[in-house]
Amino acid sequence: MRYVLLFLATMLLQHWTTPASAQDYSLEKVREIPIDLGDEIVGQISDIARDGEGNFYLPDWQQHTVWVTDPGGKLIRRISQEGSGPGEMSKPQNVTVFEDRIVVFDKENFRVATFNLDGTHLASFRIDRPGPDNIICGSEARCAVSSLMGESLLTVYDSNGNKSHDMGNRPWPPDPPIPVRMGGSFLHMSLTPEGRILYSSVKTYQVYDMEWDGSIVATYAAEPPGYYPMVITSRETASEELNRSTRMFRPLIVGDFVLVQRDRNGPDNTRVRHIDLFGRDGTLIQLDIESPLHFDHAEGDDLYAIDTSPVEEGELNPSIVVYRLSGGP
Secondary structure, three states: OHHHHHHHHHHHHHHHHOOHHHHOEEEEEEEEEEOEOOOOOOOOEOOOEEOOOOOEEEEEOOOOEEEEEOOOOEEEEEEOOEOOOOOOEOOEEEEEEEOOEEEEEEHHHOEEEEEEOOOOEEEEEEOOOOOEEEEEEEOOOEEEEEEOOOOOOEEEEEOOOOEEEEEOOOOOOOOOOOOOOOOOOOOOEEEOOOOOEEEEOOOOOOEEEEOOOOOEEEEEOOOOOOOOOOOOOOOOOHHHHHHHOOEEOOOEEEOOEEEEEEEEEOHHHOEEEEEEEEEOOOOEEEEEEEOOOOOOEEEOOEEEEEEOOOOOOOOOOOEEEEEEEEEOO
């Protein structure tokens, strides 16, 4: 009897402590949408957004414009051109589409630009915080601007560019005083279906579901094998430590899950991508799901990314690719 009880206790302990990775979710590609811009030349697309008609809005970081395509990927119009004048942009980083407006983070001009759905420029306002990285816009005509520098995580502005309040806090300046900056275009915020902010701190494995007043609804954190936060101990070791570190990217709500994206340097200095799944309440579901791409947009059960893989001569490139989670219990 003692052995039977010991066996049952062992089984229960295994049930309670079995890692969530036993769920065995994976990513499955479900469709591909070639981006057909006709005679236009596509550069580096840095984000994906959609409107109520299913049209795609694609900010092009190199061509300094936003491409608008129909649901099949065919060009409808382009919005803006390179410059610093009214309605012009320089390296647009990310875009939000809601109601009858398009809101673009005009990164190199340090401002937020708003357009009608037909591409007509409505207004722009400058961002008053150091090193802005991303914007996210929601209801009540407000936008939150993030930066990896400064004491606050986010600064909230109204549609006229008036600063409302700061959200979140962190020790600043860092110790040692070597702030980590990331070049190029990267995304680390999204909106939840409820209209809250899903925020990744990038340098550490901390992802927050936040209200617009800064209160935390849920936290998503883990220590996957091989994970290294962005901790720089000296200028002499900075390059080595950055190469070893794990970068945290845009978290997304996919169905009933929170998907946390990260990558690190692999063999031959290639980036190795993984995603981790959490329940909405912060419960870890599964670690280390191999990911072919960074996903920029989620809608229901679908994940959207830009695929720039080489194609056969004469075929369109890049494409919008759509994935879904498969497997699980």
